[in-house]
Amino acid sequence: MAAEVKPASPPLTRRQEARRRRILDATTLLACRGGFDAVQMREVAEEAGVALGTLYRYFPSKVHLLVATMRDQLEHLHTTLRKRPPASDSPAERVAETLLRAFRALQRDPYLADAMVRALTFADRGVRDEVDGVIGRTTAIILDAIGPSIGPQGPTPEQLSAVRVVEHTWHAALITWLSGRATIAQVKSDIETVCRLIDLTT
């Protein structure tokens, strides 16, 4: 059944690295223009200067591609956050501050957010590894914000559950905002509400 050892694909050559980057950049560009629907595989390939088959070799589906793009963006964000970490007093406030800052960044490119988040929540079992990458990055960002309130042995199961709930709320609240069913104020309120759980477990 599932073992399916990842073949630890050989490191990419410089040209391959460049192709991959061109693909991700093309995806971001198209996503910024019109969200999930505007990211069309043929157009991504053309914009990246790559054959369609090659695009599919690098990213086996549109969802893989967009989730990888999200991971890429999260890496930027994490870097930025490390330079200017949240300054609030309680862990809950720091997490809320972090997420609200990320939310503000997403508001600048709502279409890009649409493409990434819809792909993330639509992803099925076949995209597990890539989604795990995104979730792992997100978790790391939140744990960083919680900071020293995490015991020396790492977070407790209760803390991890609270972090998962925060992430669930984060993604689902974004979806409701992106599909026009919640206002920005409601999203902010929901983020602040769910972050109260953090203090309950620290």
Add this chain to the structure above:
Amino acid sequence: MAAEVKPASPPLTRRQEARRRRILDATTLLACRGGFDAVQMREVAEEAGVALGTLYRYFPSKVHLLVATMRDQLEHLHTTLRKRPPASDSPAERVAETLLRAFRALQRDPYLADAMVRALTFADRGVRDEVDGVIGRTTAIILDAIGPSIGPQGPTPEQLSAVRVVEHTWHAALITWLSGRATIAQVKSDIETVCRLIDLTT
């Protein structure tokens, strides 16, 4: 704002009512077999004994169709719940009990759950009305479970925010379970965790 009068489409004839029902039943059947991907519009039409064009007249997209199916299922659930309401002591426990019961029901047909929840979270602005229907039903179920702790003037904004967070977690936790990234135990734990927010606001 947002008036957007629904044209109050003329009441359906008996045969139309029956067609609609056949379509929803066919959708449920196919969804139970293989989830979102197994619900193929041509097959739904054939199974329901209806032309493809007719299917699209009743439900303008696959997502509309699946969200309508979800609403249909939620109505069943709500009816069942009214007959045997949760019996726990605190509001939070009653909400958790309700959701865990629903979760148990979904575990019996994980493929159906997959089809419905993926459609719900993937839905875009064009499906707003239908999604609002589902969210409204869900909210009603949760408010019922909270019960008399809700003041006479209806829930406060804080309570509504907490309910939204519970719903966010509910949907997102289901997604992670369905895509094999969380265990049943984790989902249960997350539901119990988020329900603690209910007591904080009552």
Add this chain to the structure above:
DNA sequence: CGACAATCTAGAACAAGTTTCAGAGTTGTT
């Protein structure tokens, strides 16, 4: 009943994600 409008059917056609394949280009090895 008869006429008119709305609805339904069957099937073709179109759009975008995905797969496939033959041939050209690269890369690494010796």
Add this chain to the structure above:
DNA sequence: AACAACTCTGAAACTTGTTCTAGATTGTCG
């Protein structure tokens, strides 16, 4: 430099959601 193995390209084909059309059926109202 020559070979094998892998990668990339270009283009066609296939799949499934969605749209469109022409003709048959149904429902309503005089």
